[in-house]
Amino acid sequence: MFSKLTSLFTENLNLSEMNDNPEAQREGYNRILNLTDEELIGTLCLEPATTEPQVSRIYQSYQSDRFVAALLDPRTSSEYKFNEICQIVEPQNVEYKRFAVKLKVKSHPTKALSEEDINNIKAYLDKGESGEYINILMKQDLNISDFLNYVNEVGSLKSDEEIDDDICKINSERIPRILIFVSKPEFFSCFLKLLNFYLNSLEESSSYCSRYVLIGKVIQRQDSDYMSIKGTIPHRNCVYIFRPLNLDYYKCVNDELLKSFSNSFETVDLKNPKYGDHRFYSIYDMECANDKINIKTNNNLNEKDPLPEYSIIE
Structure with missing residues (x-):
């Protein structure tokens, strides 16, 4: 008995040391990215990422975080922001x-990996509270199998940053059918493979899914009388603000709601603003690839017609 306890204590101590070892974490990160499909399925699984209390959430899909800083600046009113900085896309309060x-x-x-490989992967995944995760927000009439069927059919998704300007301009004034946020874009394919493998068990469990309401999609205005937008691309700057369905407050985008996210403003280095990455993927039409516009054929419009003109936000 004493021998078993000693062995368990030593094992936990070694794992704790590895969790504080940047080299082990780096090796674990690289090992995950180089797993074969068989090794991936044999090594990793999925667990619910929602362990914290349900709160309102903000998802920032932006080209420059100068827009995010201006939107969430607690020193200015929502009236000023909606006159000079941003506009809300309709409809609002969508489940x-x-x-x-x-x-x-x-x-x-799997025994195909060495014990060192396994421990390195654990060290990497345990290095932060959140771990490596993916959030998939779907309109209420969709489920995870609809999302996977769509991805499997179109073959691949382009991140919001990779979408052509013409398409991005049109999409900026719509709300997506599906919005995907992945903690690191290089793990997106890993998640897709695991989601496909575990689909049946995921659909049978309610612990992976929760109900939210999109309070509003907020996009940057094309121009402003008082704020310079030089260096930003307005149609590539937006935030999505969600609240849990059962939350009785924050039912509109107002001063109180925006100030609740002021910590995001405080993290922006205004002298050296950061730019967006490939962590967001949006699907607006389930009938075509996410980098296309689905123009339905009717008496007045056919597939050879040009894309509809992007409206200027005033």
């Missing part, structure tokens, strides 16, 4: 399902 999972090492991982 979504939030599907959230994160990567986890299986209790009995």
Whole structure:
């Protein structure tokens, strides 16, 4: 008995040391990215990513965080912001399902990997509270199998940053059918493979899914009398603000709601603003690839007609 306890204590101590070892974490990160499909399925599984209390959430899809800083600046009123900085896309208060999972090492991982590899992967995934996760927000009439069927049919998705300008301009004035946020874009394919593999068990469990309401999609205005937009691309700057369905307050975008996210403003270095990445993927039409516009054929419009003109926001 004493021998078993000593062994368990030593094992936990070694894992704790590895969790504080940047080299082990780096090796674990690289090992995940180089797993074969068989090794991936044999090593990793998915677990619910939602462990914290349900709160309002803001998802920032932006080209420059100068826009985010201006929107969430607690020193200015919402009236000023909506006159000079941003506009809300209609409709508002739309119900979504939030599907959230994160990567986890299986209790009995494949023996194809060495013990060192497994421990390095654990060290990497355990280095932060959130781990590596993906959030998939879907209109309420959709489910995770609809999303996977769509991705499998179109073959791949382009991130919001990769979408052509013409398409992006049109999409900026619409709300998506599906919005995907992944903690690191390089793990997106890993999540897709695991979601496909575990689909049946995921659909049968309610612990991965929660109900949210899109309070509003807020986009940057094309111009302003008082604020310079030089260096920003307005149609590539937006935020999505969600609240849990059962939350009785924050039912519109106002001063109180925006100030609740003021911590995002405080993290922006205005002298050296950061730019967006490939962590967001949006699907607006389930009938075509997410980098296309689905123009339905009718008496007045056919597939050869040009894209509809992008409206100037005033």
